[in-house]
Amino acid sequence: MSQGSTSAARTDEGAPPFLRLFGRYLRDQGLPVTSQREAVARVVFESDDHLSVDDIESALRETGERIGKATIYRTLDLLVRSRLVEEHDFGEGFKRYEHRLSNHPVHEHMICVECATVTEFESDELYKIENRVRAEYGFIPVRRRLEIYGLCEACQDAGVELTTEGLICPIEII
Numbered sequence: 001m002s003q004g005s006t007s008a009a010r011t012d013e014g015a016p017p018f019l020r021l022f023g024r025y026l027r028d029q030g031l032p033v034t035s036q037r038e039a040v041a042r043v044v045f046e047s048d049d050h051l052s053v054d055d056i057e058s059a060l061r062e063t064g065e066r067i068g069k070a071t072i073y074r075t076l077d078l079l080v081r082s083r084l085v086e087e088h089d090f091g092e093g094f095k096r097y098e099h100r101l102s103n104h105p106v107h108e109h110m111i112c113v114e115c116a117t118v119t120e121f122e123s124d125e126l127y128k129i130e131n132r133v134r135a136e137y138g139f140i141p142v143r144r145r146l147e148i149y150g151l152c153e154a155c156q157d158a159g160v161e162l163t164t165e166g167l168i169c170p171i172e173i174i
């Protein structure tokens with residue numbers, strides 16, 4: 001990587017598109033584009049998973065980066081504000097993060113209450129519901145969130161059976 005005279009030049013040099021956008025967001029906010037922030041953002045942008053802070057921390061450790069949890073949290077906060085990354089609360093007692101660069105940027109989630117596996121799906125029906133509320137209530141939908149909790153196929157195959165408590169409050173059995 002060639003050295004530019006400004007952090008802007010350094011960040012834009014061969015960086016993935018989302019990393020460049022994040023760099024631009026930081027500069028617009030008057031915040032420095034630090035290598036630590038870039039490293040955290042890179043982990044999120046390069047993953048197709050719904051990452052916890054622990055996941056991000058261990059991914060950073062694998063690449064030899066030593067970045068404290070406080071910096072990770074702060075960077076994730078900035079990523080969410082930039083709208084490049086979405087934050088999820090799947091009832092596990094911590095947040096998960098995914099970037100919005102995916103092949104299907106609008107998708108919903110199924111969460112297994114046994115193994116916490118998150119599966120994405122798309123739903124045309126939800127667009128119809130949005131159109132209906134728009135027609136019926138004059139409400140303009142901007143975004144939405146649908147999470148379906150249940151038992152994934154792998155867990156069913158492994159003989160796991162749903163308990164009533166699991167359906168009512170997944171957080172308690174995870």
Ligand SMILES: [Zn+2]
Pocket residue numbers: 112113114115116117151152153154155
């Ligand atoms: Zn499962």
Ligand SMILES: [Zn+2]
Pocket residue numbers: 050098107108109120
């Ligand atoms: Zn997702």
